[in-house]
Amino acid sequence: MTPEEMQARIVRYGELVPCRTAFIDAHTPGSNQKENFTIIGGGVSESADQHVHITIPHGFNIGAAGQPPKCRNSLHSHRTAEVFFVLKGRWRFFWGRWGNAGEVVLEEGDIINIPTGIFRGFENIGTDYGMIMAVLGGDDAGGGVIWAPQVIEDAKDHGLVLGENGKLYDSKKGQHLPDGVKPMPLLSEEELKTFPELEAADVVPGYVARYxxxxxxxxxxxxxxxxxxxxxxxxxxxxxxxxxxxxxxxxxxxxxxxxxxxxxxxxxxxxxxxxxxxxxxxxxxxxxxxxxxxxxxxxxxxxxxxxxxxxxxxxxxxxxx
Missing domain, CATH: 2.60.120.10 (Jelly Rolls)
Known part of the structure; x- marks a missing residue:
């Protein structure tokens, strides 16, 4: 493979293209300053604005999240693996229906394999802009994101609606659900019972490795x-x-x-x-x-x-x- 051919398979940190409207919480206070990056694969973005650097299928996706201090990513779940390592900063990962079942703080170089089937979120608790790199299982990244019901409800109050087709519509830009497309339904109480509430002692020993x-x-x-x-x-x-x-x-x-x-x-x-x-x-x-x-x-x-x-x-x- 020539250097020119390989160049198309290299993404430099300084050339990363962020998306600030990737997910349903893009307008929600506390989450509205985050930047999402899709480096390899289609990712799980719900926005047409998301730039994909390398579209070649790998069997997994590579992404990243950049956030200023006190900015958080809202509670969600995936059907396949979601593995993060901290590139820059200090991050708190938390999980559970309301985000209070357990948590762990990761420093630069630490890595976490968050169990599938639980709601999880993360927050930059450092003093400067932070970056975490992510590996998502599968070429379709598990079929998208499953949001905790309150995230969808909060987003609606700030102008964003997620369609059952997995796409976002922003009322602040005059967008609305197309004919025949219904809003993404909220998980029922019965469905919510299938998401375990794991304590830190259940997660940290087998799912976190320190740099x-x-x-x-x-x-x-x-x-x-x-x-x-x-x-x-x-x-x-x-x-x-x-x-x-x-x-x-x-x-x-x-x-x-x-x-x-x-x-x-x-x-x-x-x-x-x-x-x-x-x-x-x-x-x-x-x-x-x-x-x-x-x-x-x-x-x-x-x-x-x-x-x-x-x-x-x-x-x-x-x-x-």
Missing amino acids: WDLMSLAGKRPAKVLGETGVLKDKPGFEIDFITRDSASEEMHQHPYPSVLMPVTGHWKITWEGGETVLAPGDTMSIPENLGHSAVPSMTGEAALYHVIATADPAGPTWQG
Whole structure:
């Protein structure tokens, strides 16, 4: 693959195109300053304004959320995996019907695999603009977002209506539901009972991995973060490895499925059969299946990278062995 061809599979942090109207809470006070990014795949945006950087199917989606301090993402659920790692800032993740069943605070480099089937949200509790990177299971990202009923009701008070077709309509722009399209129905009380109220003790031990713990685990070999044998045991259609300076290798290797390189700290020299480049934190690089490649730090100092690799496992609910 030539450098020119590979360039179409690299998204630099400084070139990310945000969408400020991606979801139903785009006008809701407290959530109306967030920026959503769809980096790889169709994502789960409900807005036609969402820019997609790389449309090539990978078996998973890569996205990101950028938020100023005290800005939060409203309570929602997914049918497939939703895995976040903190790129910048300090973030509080919370869950439950009303967001008060449990919570955990993540620092830069920490990663969380939020169990499917629970309402979850997140908030930047740092002092500066923060960014979290996301991996969503499946090419269709689980068929979209399932919102807690109060989120839909609050949005209506601020001019946004979600149609049953999964699209947003903004009354502030003179938009309304097309003929034949009904509003997205609210979940019934019976349906809400199927969403568990998990305490922090049920979530944190098996679904959260800390950056510095992973730095210790990745000795001479990369640490398996997410996977059947990973620190976080799951088979959501992809695996995630954590690579450090000590565990990086210049030896070329390849995978039968697409993979993605996402630096957390340090600068990384990526070499492939046809060229090389350097990635910085926040950059995202898609590696085609069966293409030999390697990743090693290009400068001295702290260096860590998340490597997402598609697998043959179907995207679906959280699994634990």
